[in-house]
Every structure is written in structure tokens, then in C-alpha cells.
Amino acid sequence: MAETPDLQVYDLGLVAGILDRIGLVSLVDRRVGPRPGEKVSTGVALKAAVLNALGFLSSPLYLFGHFWEGKPTEWLLGEGITPDLLNDDRMGRMLDSLYAVGVTELFLEVAKEAHRAFAFPVRALHVDTTSFHVHGRYEGTGEEEAIHLVRGYSRDHRPDLRQWVMGLVCRDTGGIPLLFAPEDGNAADRKTLVDLVSRYREALDLGEVVVLDGAGYTRENLKALGSFPWILRVPATLREAKALLGEEFPEGAWVFLAPGYRGLEVERTYGGVRQRWVLVESAARGEEERGRLEERIGRAQREAEGVLRRLLARRFACERDARRALEEASRGLAYHRLVYLGVREERRRGKVGRPRKGESPLGVGYRLLARVERDEGKVAKAKRGLGRFLLATNVLERERLSLGEVLERYKGQTRTVERGFRFLKDPMFFTGSTFLKRPERVMALGMVMALALLVYALGEWELRRRLEEEGEGVPDQKGKSTARPTLRWVFQLFCKIRAMPVTWLRLVVLEGRVAVLNLKPHHERVVRLLGVERYYLLE
Incomplete structure (x- = not known):
């Protein structure tokens, strides 16, 4: 191999090795087919895009080539x-090729290959959506299958920009995505989530149960499932549900x-x-909701006092009217x-002054005398519902699915698909918005993002599993051994090598052979457990 550069970000070898274990390049190239005269196949370009996405640099499309300057491209991508x-033009053609074969279907095939290669267990599937905003006008292209980039409810608080919605189905542990689907920018969760499961229910039949957000709980969706x-x-x-949440048991x-x-x-x-x-009662x-309830009661006290002041300022024709008004106002207090x-x-x-003897008044009115009092019955009822929420399942056999x-x-929802969305929105990995013209x-590009999440979650799960199996660990931020590192921290461990001049990691030629020098024991351990020895010459 001609080039022997410093490995400025040799954590990329971890990502490249995981992609090789999945067989990404050959799978994509089989689906897309060969293109005459193309020096970089679609599979290789996609591999490069994922490496770019996980390279701790947020490089826009037009800077894609700059990311690879000074990096061992032949070593990572092929001779x-x-x-x-690896320029923006090649990146654009790669995106066009992915769209042509169907991004959702292609991602599903990659996820299946990942499952075969790593054999991760699936007990439950978590489904959710999030939105990403885009810049530019994005006029329609006439493609029937293309999504509509429109304004809708913005989770990113950018209602001024057009957006698109990403739907993900992730496994219950590790958050490894099994299905990616782009949707219109104004797609409603209550319809999108169930449609996603219904369309690919046969392909997703890997787990025992699918977990959906509460927006999907409608009569129509239950029927569709x-x-x-x-x-x-x-x-x-x-x-x-409201009655059950407030009931005393x-x-x-x-x-x-x-x-x-x-x-x-x-x-x-x-x-x-x-x-x-x-x-469920947590x-x-x-405790958290009890504190918020006391705050609401304090605000309600001030509101009740305002209601009373207005009543005390009124003049009633008779005592009966005054009592009726007081009772109606009291019923409206929380x-x-x-x-x-x-x-x-x-x-x-x-007239003003002292009344004459025998003079009759022009009218008689009545002013209320009353006070505000905390209603302990109402408060007790409100406290009964604190910390409670309702879950439903159509699995009726308790031995199959216990409470x-x-x-x-x-609860796995927050550790899987929602964690994945936080990863994708992290500016260390991706920009918050995109501009790709079409x-x-x-x-x-959404598929590239989801594929990067797949690789990251898969690598983290595999490394943690192998570390626990073998009773080993890697140094954490305090230098202590841990068997549950994040893959992001592992990337940092590999990046730190170049910050220490004595142990810079280099590719050098020794007696006609390329070798990697100065790998520490914990680096070799990670490489071995992830099965990516080829990129670190440990085979």
C-alpha cells in the first residue's frame, strides 16, 4: 500500500471493522449494481459517509472531501x-443511488445482516419519530415516493423552517435500529407509528412485543395492529383512564x-x-409530582382569593342570590x-346625610361574608393520582408477559429509540439541519444517519457484552476499569493516543511490511473483542 500517514483519527478503524462484519459494501453494491467507469462504488461511498458521520466532525455535504484529507483512505476503504x-459530487450520486433502490428496504436488509453477524437478542421493539429541519425551498420533484418537506410541529423549535420526520424501530436493549423510514414533515405520530409497524410487521417479527407511544392508542390503530x-x-x-388514575385502592x-x-x-x-x-405508581x-402539586395549590390559593374579592365587591338583591353565587364560584375552584x-x-x-324620621330606603342590598379554605377532600383526590400512569397490552397471558x-x-423506550434520537441530534455527529436541494x-441522507446509529449502538452493545463475558474492562474517565463504556468514550481513548507524543500511533514500514506501533493493552483488548483486528494489524 503506497501511503503510510499518521493515523489522525484511528478510532475510524473500529467503525470500518464493524461495517465489514456486517458486509455493508458488498450488500449495497449487489443491490445497486455496478456502474461503468466508477472508481468508488456506492457501497464504498456509503461506508465513507458513515465513517465521516462517526468521525467527531460535523462536515456538510460540500465539505465531505475535506474530511478525508490526511486520513488513510486506502487503509480504511480499499486500494x-x-x-x-470522495468529493461532494460522488456523495450526491451515492445518495441518488440509495434512493433509487429504496432507503427503507435497503436499511432493513442491512439491519438483518447486522442481526445475523452479531446475533443480538430482541425481546421488544420500540417505535418513535422525531423531526429534522432543512434549509431551502425544496420544490416538488414529481417523484411519487419522495417525502414532502413542509412546516409542521417542530420538536427543534424552528417552526419557520421546513422539516421531515424520521421514524425508527429499535430493539429493546442497546437501541440498535432495525427499521428506518422517512416521512412527510407534517406526519402525525398517531398514524405514522402504527403504519410503520403494520407495513413491515412480517420483516420485524423478531421480538415478542412492540412498544408504542401513547399517541398511537386509538380505536383505529388498535384495529390496524x-x-x-x-x-x-x-x-x-x-x-x-382518568377515573382509574384517581381511584383509591x-x-x-x-x-x-x-x-x-x-x-x-x-x-x-x-x-x-x-x-x-x-x-403503575412510581x-x-x-414525590416529584407532589412538589409540583403544592406549587399549583399555592397558585390556586391566590386565584381563589381573587375570586372571593370579586364576590365580596358585588351587591346582591337577596341572601339567596349571594349564597348561590358563592356556591357556583366554589365549585369552580380546583x-x-x-x-x-x-x-x-x-x-x-x-340623599346623603342623616335620614329623616319615617323615610324609606330606595333599595336594600346584601354583601357576602366569606373566606377561602383549602379543600382537603379535593387535595386528597389529586394526591391519589400522583406518580401514576396507565399501560395497556393485548398480551393476555400473564406467564408470557408479567406486570x-x-x-x-x-421504560426501555427512553434507553433505546429516544437515546438514538439524542445521538442523531448531537452536533458532534450531525448538523441540526440539512440542505441537499432535493x-x-x-x-x-436520513438512511446514512440511521446507519451511523446502527453501527454505534451495535458496537457499544457488542463491546459491553464481550467485556462482561470475559471479565475485562477498559479505563474510564477516572482511570478505573469499567465493563460498560460508551462507544463515544472508546473513540476518545483511541483519539487520545495522538495527543501523547511519546506514544503516537503510526503506520510505518518495517522490512517491507506495514505495522501499527504503540497500541496499549486496552486498545488491543477493544480491537480483539470487536473483531476488527485487520485494521490494527493484530491478525
């Missing part, structure tokens, strides 16, 4: 691949679910589907009541 070949096992959060706005009805959680189960039918509702969440103390009679005369497992699978390229 004859030089930085000048059919027999596919699911766990959904029941919206608290449903009348029956005997202590013996509750069962232990997990540390800090207890629950109970009732059977319900909604949308024509029999299901188990699991009422101690930590209850946590307080207005206590009736009586009325004060007021006589109105036509504790229902909670565990649902919706088709935006869809393809």
Missing part, C-alpha cells in the same frame, strides 16, 4: 481510494413491579380489543372552597 475521489403483540401507554384523557391490591414501582392490573376492552391495563415520580359566613345588609337612600415485564419493556437526497 486506489484517495481523498480526491391486529394480533401483533403490543404495549401502549393509555392517554389520561380517556374518561375510564386497598394496600393489598398493589404488587411489587420493580424498585420504586408498584402496580395493579384490570382487564378492559377498548376499540373491540381485549387487553390488560396496568396501573414513588420517585410521585383545590379550595369558599366558606359562607353570612351576609351584611346595605340600605341605599336617595413487571410490561413496565420494564415500556427531498430524495434528504431521504437518503
